[in-house]
Amino acid sequence: MLASIEAGGTKFVCAVGDHQFNIIDRTSFPTTCPEETMAKIIGFFDACEDIQAMGIGSFGPIGINHQAPNYGYITSTPKTKWRNYNFLGEMKKHYQCPIGWTTDVNAACLGEYHLGSATDKNSCLYLTVGTGVGGGAIFNGRFLEGFGHAEMGHILLRNHSKDPFQGSCPYHGNCLEGLASGPAIEKRCGVKAEELDKNHPIWEMIGYYLAQALVNYTLILRPEKIVLGGGVMSQSKVLEFVKKEFSLMLADYVEIPAVDEYIVLPSLGNNAGITGGLILAHQLI
Template structure:
């Protein structure tokens, strides 16, 4: 039996299943993310439940962060400088896995990138980025099948972007103001316009979607240029706004202007920028897949 754990800022998803089928868990539990003691206690209860009939052989954790996911670091498995109250400098991996079982530890978006590459919208690609545009902005990257990550990086959510000419919003990021997260995350949308992106009035919807799309497309273009991602999966609550994915696809060719890897210069943007393909919690599916990898 293997266990995958996806800890998010608002909820935790735990799943257990067979190493040969990480995308088909046989047991799943969801519960709110509260304080570390209460949340980790419920995760430990799930692991005990999953191993009641046969032992758990490996664990995968995909966590909100920033996290230290560098196996050579003395703080490997820690949540580090998160603004979530009570969670900064928590040794998450050691606390959910005191038995020292074989364990993988990555960021939540990197777990989702692995899940989407192997079992979702990234199937057939070798390199992929998964971006969540929601309460925050995070991007996980897999290059040539290898998850990329370390001590708090990559941190594409704080990429500096060109301002849209119709956007005078100062930005909501407490560190950078108008970085990608400060201009596109859910709190930024609410501060700028007073409603979420799915509730824009019809008379202003197109302009507002165009503003958001320009920033998301810049992120996708930057990732493709930097790591050669063949596909960028766009998830998160903001991307559920009707028309935003299509607007982002429409903005990509004007950015690329025919320059860049083949994924940008010769392919339909609808094949490059895609919605998630894993129906439920790609992060926990990726965490289970990484746990299965540890067993060969």
């Protein structure tokens, strides 16, 4: 049996599945403090039999350099209770099986690359837009990583001409996350993003900011497919605005696939990350 953890800033999802990546059992619960959250994780997996390997996709930033002392840690996260927390080390205290460790968006990208919207591609970029904004990419079967993992949600953008908002990111202000995340929308509008009408003018602005980011990623990385997930993308008009603004900004400078095939929603929906964790676990054995 394979085990998977999708550790998000808002909630954790834990699941077990078979080697065909079918989910057999799962649970989810809010992300609170490490002590409370870890107790729920361990309680779930202790009740499961014969776990052969585990894959973890975690919110971050996280330590991914195997040689660094902070490998397996959640590091400089805005969630202060989780800052410099040895997540992987804590899991290894309880489970002796191989454990894969990556970011939550890398895990979602892995799911879409193998079983979702990018199954016929050699490269894929996955961007999640929700409580935070993060991105992961795979090229020729390998995560795009170097000294650390990508932090695509924190690229700096120019403000929309009708948007005086200076951003909600405590580190950078008007970066992509500071301008287009769920909390940024709520800070502007006074209500949660999911409570806003689909015709609210904020959605066109969000499309503008996401399009800026996707043009940058396209010019630098040239992926074959871009997948947009997360709660903000559940607003039906956002994808339409993204594609419209993206086409205007790119201005046919470089060749890409047809925009409707190039920028898409995740085929696996909310299961992209947890499925990616199962795939990550499978790869270990």
